[in-house]
Amino acid sequence: MKIGREAHTTTAISGSNAETIVVRGHDLVGDLIGKISFTDHVWLLVAGSLPSEPQRRVLDSTLVAIAEHGLVPSVVASRMTLAASPEAIQGAVAAGILGCGSVILGASDNAGKFFDEIQARRRDAGVGLDEAVREVVGGYRAVKRAIPGYGHPLHKGFDPRARRLIEVAREAGVAGAYIEIAEAVDRLLPEITGRPLKMNVSGAIPAALLDAGYPLLALKGVPVLARTASLIGHLLEEQSSPIGFLMANAGAAAIHYDGPAPEGFTADEN
């Protein structure tokens, strides 16, 4: 059955024969292993060529910034999955990654697209920065869509990771149009919304990466890759110091059954 309409029959990422493995045009064994960092390799795989030193530094910084923030929902889900299925670490990692969706870790991706809409307004419609921000933010608010990349439940004054990432991008000399946009949103959003929303790490990541030349459509990969590293650390800890079931039990205990029941029944559990 011919499912899909695609005519593509090629890939440009890797080719090999019995002696040689080529990745993005480079001889993996002769030119890459032992010579480049994993972050260089990530950039190469995604963008198609090796990064400059500033590009590598920005990517390193964003991956370090977003990897770990304690027992966030994706980590909680992953640790309880390992507790139930210790035979399959890959399954526990997958369960954690499935929580990198539009609401939490996917916010980097959504914020990148949001900034890109503002940039397109400036370029295509020729409007000024503040006006472009107001127009695009207004469009989001009109359809009750959350502004991605601003506000944080714990770091209310400001997200120190965001401030640091913008600083690193400046130090690296890559700061450009996207950081300008991100900072304009940061300045205008409290006034527009009446709420003290400040740029968070998921706003700073796409701003810094897009200015560094990282591809827009691969932004989601950054929090996913970083979170994978975090999950590996947590799953090692779960093997020696298990808390997965205890967290599941505590989560369940916070909820009460309020549905119908036979006469005389009292729920101890939900």
Next chain:
Amino acid sequence: MKIGREAHTTTAISGSNAETIVVRGHDLVGDLIGKISFTDHVWLLVAGSLPSEPQRRVLDSTLVAIAEHGLVPSVVASRMTLAASPEAIQGAVAAGILGCGSVILGASDNAGKFFDEIQARRRDAGVGLDEAVREVVGGYRAVKRAIPGYGHPLHKGFDPRARRLIEVAREAGVAGAYIEIAEAVDRLLPEITGRPLKMNVSGAIPAALLDAGYPLLALKGVPVLARTASLIGHLLEEQSSPIGFLMANAGAAAIHYDGPAPEGFTADEN
């Protein structure tokens, strides 16, 4: 309901308050972002302290070596999942990671445990290297268990990535007991099995990492993390140059229906 028997109620990976995020004892914003590489951070998350320069180099090399080898099964599964579910990149990554099991990418983990059994025989039973190898290999063969980390369907003479990883570990000055074991297996296995099995990348990865001090129980994380990077590259390509459905169709077309059927029915598809 109290599921599980655990008494643990703590984590030692990350703590935070409104101003500061601590990761493994370090101030994330002040000490890590912009100052260390992602590979340093991976080691920190997993092993609990920052790596030495040789440790970081070995980890970088293994991640670079195992990340990408073309349209292997986990990549094929991931790209066809994105074709069917383009709204959820995280789901396509998860589908790819679920293929990092005991047979393919999980071989690093199994090979590490295999080497560790040999090392335990040397240490606890006080037997010589070759004898320890013969005993443990014999035990595997007695229960028809495959020897993990040796043999490759494409790189039959030897796996050039394996050779290079051992070389990097030597250059970095970390080569020790585990590489010694891996090389003894490489030398003895053809004789024991009568088959020309040579160390592959999944044998070299645990040998190099265990000698560098990487935790045995986190070995599986290395191919999982590396493959995640590869998947992000492939899923970016899939968005602009889709081949997922074509690969699914070609896979299905290689199989024929041979079950029962009503009279007169001819299957065009399975």
Next chain:
Amino acid sequence: MKIGREAHTTTAISGSNAETIVVRGHDLVGDLIGKISFTDHVWLLVAGSLPSEPQRRVLDSTLVAIAEHGLVPSVVASRMTLAASPEAIQGAVAAGILGCGSVILGASDNAGKFFDEIQARRRDAGVGLDEAVREVVGGYRAVKRAIPGYGHPLHKGFDPRARRLIEVAREAGVAGAYIEIAEAVDRLLPEITGRPLKMNVSGAIPAALLDAGYPLLALKGVPVLARTASLIGHLLEEQSSPIGFLMANAGAAAIHYDGPAPEGFTADEN
């Protein structure tokens, strides 16, 4: 950290104590096990009360109709995942389910929402059936959005499963506004689009289920549950008659490497 804004602290699905498990108000052991079918239970879990006989029959029919259609992409991905990770059947099932996205099996869900938009136009704007269809289809086409639930790569004349499901809904006496809409789209779509698109199984499923009173927001569950049954059958076959790797190899062999390469390199593989 308080993530999310929710004030909900209850569930109405199940409560229990040491003696009794209540599901949607019923005593699981005393009233359900051995007395109702799994399909009754599915309806109870989702809709909150036991189905009528016609409701149960329609749900049975849709689940039977969509469960199995050979080596479709989700099955291919699942079988190659089991080949790579035989230790985790749940991982292979999960990989298959991840392919139930917006393009393939998720089409039931999208078609249900599409029909519901047409129904809302009739009800809220008071326009006639054909006009409501034309307006909503026009809106989809204006933003180049595919019309879900119509057209099939193999069953081009018509999808026999769709015709049969509509027939069963009529036999069961539940056919109503949604089937009327689905048939109007079937009649008007070729004229509007100039292409011979006929209702497929993913169009008939929501039409029949919504008329039977099944909840709109749980439509996606039907193909997911049905496909899970199919995957269990395929994964049993994969254990005794493995084809997962062969399909992955055939898929990869259909694609050629066309990226850059060192001089003299010829790719045998991608």
Next chain:
Amino acid sequence: MKIGREAHTTTAISGSNAETIVVRGHDLVGDLIGKISFTDHVWLLVAGSLPSEPQRRVLDSTLVAIAEHGLVPSVVASRMTLAASPEAIQGAVAAGILGCGSVILGASDNAGKFFDEIQARRRDAGVGLDEAVREVVGGYRAVKRAIPGYGHPLHKGFDPRARRLIEVAREAGVAGAYIEIAEAVDRLLPEITGRPLKMNVSGAIPAALLDAGYPLLALKGVPVLARTASLIGHLLEEQSSPIGFLMANAGAAAIHYDGPAPEGFTADEN
């Protein structure tokens, strides 16, 4: 690249052409849709032929028994995944299924294999029932392996679902060697272990299904399929009455950070 050694190139589950879809030898549209229940179809897909009435009743009973038991870990993980990734219901279902591993829902599968070892001892070694139980249980205890299918954290006296499932199998007339074994273990285990372990639902499910002729290697599919139904109900509730993040927050709040920290740092969160 030829990965794997398989020579298989066929499937016996489904074949089709433009007019007809054959499933396990039956015309899907003409003979199955609207005529059989989903449970019949599950048995057909898995076992290869339609079930007898007693077989269908036993499968229905086990699926109903294991589907729902409130906010167990797989449900908790699934609901928090949907909260984070509302765009991908299939991802939340997958995350829940990934928790059907060896410790919790996978116990049915393990208990089936455990009973089958006892049955093999009786048949091959010709030992009596009690002796076969004692030998196999002794073997598990010698390697500190848990006895699957006995004991429950909430239902300590006995698991009412288990008792009911055995009763249904008796009513259906299928009770045989496996239920005999399961009951012998139930009788002997407290004496052997000194602990009041009674047969739970995951012990009764394989006993009843194996006696009914359901395939041993597909046992894991039963809790996976049943839990999928439960997840669909919970994910519908999560859309209107979200508790996923609250459960994640409560889980995290039960754990405290006890790792190293810079001087003066106090963790509010982990």
